[in-house]
Amino acid sequence: MTSQQPLDPHALGRVHFIGMGGAGMSAVARLLLARGVPVSGSDAKDSAGLRELEGLGATVFVGQDASNVSGAATVVVSTAIRESNPELAAARAAGLRVLHRSEALAAAMHGRHVIAVAGTHGKTTTSSMTAVALRTAGLDPSWAIGAFVADLGANAGFGDGDWFVAEADESDGSFMAYHPRIAVVTNVEPDHLDHYGSAEAFHRAFDEFSDTVREGGTLVACVDDPGAARLARRRRELGAAVLTYGTDGSADVHVSQVRPAGTGATCRLSFPAGEGRREVELALAVPGAHNVADAAAAFAAGLAAGGDPELLLAGLGQFHGSARRFDLKGEEGSVRVFDDYAHHPTEVAAALGAARDVAQGHRVLAVFQPHLYSRTREFAEPFCRALELADLACVTDVFGAREQPEPGITGATITGHARDARVVSTPTMQEAVAAVVERAEPGDVVMTVGAGDVTALGPQLLAALARR
Template sequence: MTPDASRPDPGAPAPEVRTMLRPGPVVTRADWPETPVRSLHVIRIGGAGMSAVARLALEAGLAVSGSDSQDGQFIAPLREAGARIGIGFDAELLAEDCDLVAVSTAVRPDNPEVIAAHERGIAVIHRAAALAGLLGERRTIAVAGTHGKTSTTAMATVALRGGGDDPAWALGAAVPDLGRNAGFGTGTSAVVEADESDGSFLAFAPRAVVVTNLEPDHLDFHGTLENLTAAFDALTERIVDGGALIVCADDPGAAALGERAAVRGVRVERYGTGDDVDWRVVSEEARADGTAVAYATPAGEASATLAVHGHHNVLNALGALAAAHAALPEAAVQDLLGGIAPFTGASRRFEKKGTRAGVTVYDDYAHHPREVAATIAAARGIVGEGRVIAVFQPHLFSRTRDFASDFAAALAGADEALVMPVYAAREDPDPATTARTITDLAPAGASVRPLDDRAEVAGLVAGAARPGDVVLMLGAGDVVEETPVVLAALADAEERA
């Protein structure tokens, strides 16, 4: 079992706050320069997070250039908006008048554009520092947590719109309801998805911090749970005077974070299902078209039918509501909730991709055991008499090893589960860690099956699925590429029947 984030090991060494903001082999300064910035170069501009930086910079009136190793869904829209983007990394892509370079944690010291920036004396900052600099003095909501950040960030954005503001926003995924993953807005507030994976969320000085949950993850960077927890504690110390920390009291790690912050004098607001919270779920009812909810809040009761499914989204919406109220206290809470209600979800967050042969297929980014369990539970809530079939692609060898038993337990919640080969992402191959690392630990009687080849997925799903079933395509890697193949196989099976 994984360690408990609410109970750090008292015998562990003193924790260390790790962050990629500090100057090192790539980054040369921790924050946005005080001198005027007119031209920004974004390395790996095609990623969801980096493209958000580029989008905000363009809408703020900066000249933007960038590069990436390959084309992608965010590059064409940025080019249309005026960004000059090259495919491949080349020092010549840095404009003569470039004032600043923004990078992600994935950018290496030997990148020719990084080398050129260092040689030319151009400051290089991390993506989060660029976001913080672009947002300036706006009343910022930073959404952090092991799971649910993207959905909660998007919900807080539409809540502020419901309250009459036009906020800036920056997310780590495309959001159909918002039209894109970032926007500068014209209002007084901003909402950002604050990334704990590399400690870069410490770039922000927010009016409100939402912590949806706090569990062990990204230990390949932080090293220990205690270091990860220390980074979250440091984030709470970044809240501006008069601001608030908003924690989900249903999560032990987030609740403990709130308790420690309160001792230091931080204003803490708690949300969840218990009777002793400030923002409480009074009722929820799963429906075919979403979830009917009623909330009790410090500003009065509010109710709506959310367009999203799952208890986790009921909590995400409540956290977003509390955050929006903290940033825009003059808005009526029912108006804020009214902004959230029609929100249909972020890309790859329980995203319906199609129905073939009576079988409905969803994509979901779930890559942590709790996310996998929550997504399966959400599917169970709408499937009726049908079955839930999960296809899971583990993401990172280290995460697969660390959470193997928890993944096995989560996947056992499906009627059938197929585990694909591990997606390495940034890690070197580990032949000893495979799909069987998870499936060998599945509870007795559970149908959790390992696959040696991803090519098996479509045929196995088409052979197993029946009308009324739900298929979940889960993972943070390229499992998404198998979704259209699965839909085609289901259609072919129906034609042959």
Template sequence: MSGIARILLARGAEVAGSDAKDSRTVLGLRAQGAKIAVGHAAANLDQLSGPPTVVVSSAIRADNPELVAAHERGLTVVHRAEALAALMTGRRVACVTGTHGKTSTTSMLTVALQHCGLDPSFAIGGDLAAAGTGAHHGAGEIFVAEADESDGSFLRFSPWVAVVTNVEADHLDHHGSEQAYATAFADFLSRLVPGGALVSCADDPGSERLAVQAEAAGIRVRRYGRTAPAEPGNAVLTGYDRAGTGSRVGLRLAEADHEVVLSLPGEHMALNALGALLAGIELGAPASGLLEGLAGFSGVRRRFEFKGRAAGVAVYDDYAHHPTEVAAQLKAAREVTEGRLLVAFQPHLYSRTRQFSTEFGQALALADEVVVLDVFAAREDPEPGVSGALVADAVRLPADQVHYVPRWAEVPEVLAGLAKAGDLVITMGAGDVTVLGPEVLVELTRRENDQNDIATVSGEPAR
């Protein structure tokens, strides 16, 4: 939503809106000229000089006072995706979708294109670490967008190139079944403009099934991954090694071998880079420039984002909120720490917690110490018997290494008490767990200072 607002403001539109509380995003939009109210109320519809078009996201409930008032007044109400699709008009569009990796892949593609001297418009579900924003109105003809499959709204887009990172059961609260979820991706193929291409991860079974369907429909397919056929147009992952806190990636493209050093760890990030590379080539950018751009990619906020170090403990934050994402990121985190790995995980949505508690437990068991918070409800009402305890109970680690901490405010103290010098702590989830990292650092520093004070006192000569 904030990305759409940024692009509209850059194009000269009058923009107003509301949010539940102040934030860095709200302050940034106000600085650009938007009128943003804190709190939802029908009166917020009167912030503009004339009758507004009201743009809503799937997170807005039907009883939201602004939405109710908009319908009562007969105002035009459009979904977020419809507004984004309108902004794409006249542009050559690249959409990145999939169950996991959308934000990172979209961000990599954007940065790589910028390095090639292009100025794409972009709308990403996270802020680029270097630019500090997730949206931009560019002067070029290209529009790069993260396409949200969670509510089927990606079916409103008509891309020239579509990247599908993977297809795995998720968002069943909306789609109803795993088959219906997969069908939505098949329907997305029909949205490709004539002559467009699908960029697909060959290593993912769901994405590969989609690629086969696309080829049967006469759509051009470019594959990437370890198992991608060594054919013209594909990118084969030939090597992956740790390189400091990042990774060294080997790949074969058009019968030539290349190497690129990424600033982020994890083979899943290497695959995302290959997907971005192929999409960039489809958009007309040179492979050499794209590879240089990928090497300079500094990450996205909330994607294994380094928050700081205190008392010898490194603290990171990550958005992972699906079992596969959690497992992939914990494996990547393990690569960059010589000490223990501690994770504080906040389940997102009651429905997802109920459906995947066992899988979450299996993924979290990759850490050495696990702290599970209570569920971040987001748009859902509580479900009887569903809490973070379901996830904690599913973690197959010794009981003293799994901690269910339903009181959010107690988590920093618990984490700081568990952590030792050399450890890596990662806060993880799609909710407000993200703000805990700085508090963990404060608590670690306080404990270190207290310990130093004790050591000083105990070291004084007896009187």
């Protein structure tokens, strides 16, 4: 993915999205519609999201056919769209401009100061928190985030202010497209090695991302994470502005006294103020040390954008989470069921740690669906160690997503590293539901965890709990 300067959205002509119903694609379509750009799009299946875009003025096609691109000047694709797709093939044959989703998003952001939030973990929550905090601070930002954010009312929106908050996805290298005024890096822990090939290449990609920050801009980085801390040192050596955050004593925005508080958390923040420093209390409505870290990142980004500290803190305190991030699905028989998108060992450990805080001495039961065969193979033992934070973790078969099955790589690849009966193999969802429902007691917290279709399991668990 190149890092060429973004296009003016009004130079794109009619823009056609292949796979417009997806979260990322629908966000960009929504933004271009808000900027007065004519939009059309298709998807294999009808959905409420497509019909919402239709209500905003988009032309919608259910099913994909070469004729759908007729009249379009620009076609937008994601990495998931293959060259054999009939609409993409027709666009290529007609010589139409073809943009990756990230390039179309960069065009939608044209003319705004961009805050791009990147990192292996925490991108969605940090970008959501940043947008909510800036809005509460009166800066009326625009935003594009990879999940629905209840506090914002959508996954994307266009405000009247100068700032645009964007979740910057590193999975395919497309985060090079944004040329931000402020870049936030939550962590740099190797992942997506199916794309990058090596940890070294993954780290180089973040170096390149930080180099896309506009002259005079700021890198916000977590000093607690070795990869992000290295990035901060590198940028400072180049003479660029850097604002660090974290629990390490060297952090510019220093986090201390992190404590659980019911279904939330509190901490102390110390930060530069005038010639000295100021210390304040931050109270969050979402649990876990990882959410505290993400809030510190959002606060630092808000400071770099010129936000009033008190108003930024108020906005962070009003944040109630984004879809699939410790998302409460319901309660039955005093057993609460949450869903979380965690799909890397570090994320799984953070989600289960937050569940421990919320359970307040009761047990944590989890259903984990591994995502991608390559990731399961690469991180099998770290996944098992993370899952041992639960009292019972049921591991299902792998959700392959874009990958073909690998011989011998299953959920049992993870459970083979188990040291006791806390982490068990339940290949099917039905087996996992039965195992959890048999063990669940009043006060327990149940987590469905993973980036695949395990998210649909919440209602089944609640129904099974109700039938007991």
